[in-house]
Amino acid sequence: MKNTLYPLKFHPILKDKIWGGEKLKTLLNKDSKLPNIGESWEISDVDGDTSIVSNGTLENQSLKHVLSSYKADVLGEKIYERFGNKFPLLIKFIDAKEDLSIQLHPNDELAAKRHNSFGKTEMWYVMQADKDANLIVDFNQPMTKELYLEHLDKHSLTEILNFDKVKTGDAYFIEVGRVHAIGAGVLLAEIQQTSDITYRIYDWDRTDADGNSRELHTDLAIDAIGFDMPDNFRVSYDQEANHSNKMVSCPYFTTNYVKVNTTLERENTYDSFMIYICVEGEAELKTATHSERIKKGETILIPAALKTFQIVAKDATLLEVYV
Structure with missing residues (x-):
C-alpha cells in the first residue's frame, strides 16, 4: 500500500x-x-x-x-x-x-x-x-x-x-x-x-x-541565438501581501510572488504540482495531515493530489510555481 x-x-x-x-x-x-x-x-x-x-x-x-x-x-x-x-x-x-x-x-x-x-x-x-x-x-x-x-x-x-x-x-x-x-x-x-x-x-x-x-x-x-528579440525580459509585478501576484506565465511554468504575514488559505485548482521557494523569512505549510516549515533558501513540493493547504507566516516571501 x-x-x-x-x-x-x-x-x-x-x-x-x-x-x-x-x-x-x-x-x-x-x-x-x-x-x-x-x-x-x-x-x-x-x-x-x-x-x-x-x-x-x-x-x-x-x-x-x-x-x-x-x-x-x-x-x-x-x-x-x-x-x-x-x-x-x-x-x-x-x-x-x-x-x-x-x-x-x-x-x-x-x-x-x-x-x-x-x-x-x-x-x-x-x-x-x-x-x-x-x-x-x-x-x-x-x-x-x-x-x-x-x-x-x-x-x-x-x-x-x-x-x-x-x-x-x-x-x-x-x-x-x-x-x-x-x-x-x-x-x-x-x-x-x-x-x-x-x-x-x-x-x-x-x-x-x-x-x-x-x-x-x-x-x-x-542557429540558436535570437538576434531580434523584443525588449520584454524585465519582469514587473505587484507585491500585494497575502495574494498570489503574477510574475511570469509561459507554456512551461507560472511563477507568482507571495508575501505572507498571516494564515493564507490556498486551493490548488491548476491540475499541477505546486512549488514554494522561500526567498525571505520562514513559513509553515500545513495540510490536513502534515506540517512542514521552510525558511529562506529552502524549497518544497506540494503534490497535485493535495488540493487545499495553508501557508502560515509572520513575514515570509515565497515564489509560487506551477505548470
Whole structure:
C-alpha cells in the first residue's frame, strides 16, 4: 500500500563552479565543504542529478522513484499525460562570485534534435546583489548575425551586450535564444525547464587551475541565438501581501510572488504540482495531515493530489510555481 502523499522537501545538490562563492553557505545555510559553491539544485530530475527526498515516510527515495510510484498524484493529470515519469522543472539557487560565461539556451526543437533534451526557458529572481552588480541580458543595440560574428571574431563581444544593474527583488524572464549571463555579486533563484543544455559563447578568457579554457559552443550557438528579440525580459509585478501576484506565465511554468504575514488559505485548482521557494523569512505549510516549515533558501513540493493547504507566516516571501 502506498504512503499518503505530503509536502516533499529534498536534499540540495550542490555544484562546485569556477565562478562560485560562499553565499549559498553564509546566506542560505547550505552545508558543504566545497570551496566555490555556484549552484544548489533544489528540485532536479536531470539524469545523473536526481533529487532525494529529505523528509517524511518517503525520505531517501529519489524523485524518479516517487514519480514512478505516484504518477499523476504528484504531477497532475495533464502534466503526467505530457511528461510521463519526468519532472518538467529544475529549481536552483545560484551564487555568482565571478561573472558567469556569456551563454544562451536552445529551444525545444533544437534541443530534442541535437541533445535528446528539452529546451531551457528560465526566469531569475534576485535574492541579493552586491553594489553595482549586473545581469547581462540581450544586446545593447539592434543586432544581426553578421555584426555579432564580427564582434566575436574581434573579441569585443562585451561592447554589444546589455548590462543591467540589479537589486533584491528584480526579476527577469530568459526565453530560449536570448543571450545572457549572471554577473559577479548576484545571488538568485532560478526556475527553468528540466534541461542542462547551455551554449557558451564567451568566458572572459579565463582558465582553470590547469590553465585550460572552458569549451565554447560558437557553431552550435549561431542557429540558436535570437538576434531580434523584443525588449520584454524585465519582469514587473505587484507585491500585494497575502495574494498570489503574477510574475511570469509561459507554456512551461507560472511563477507568482507571495508575501505572507498571516494564515493564507490556498486551493490548488491548476491540475499541477505546486512549488514554494522561500526567498525571505520562514513559513509553515500545513495540510490536513502534515506540517512542514521552510525558511529562506529552502524549497518544497506540494503534490497535485493535495488540493487545499495553508501557508502560515509572520513575514515570509515565497515564489509560487506551477505548470
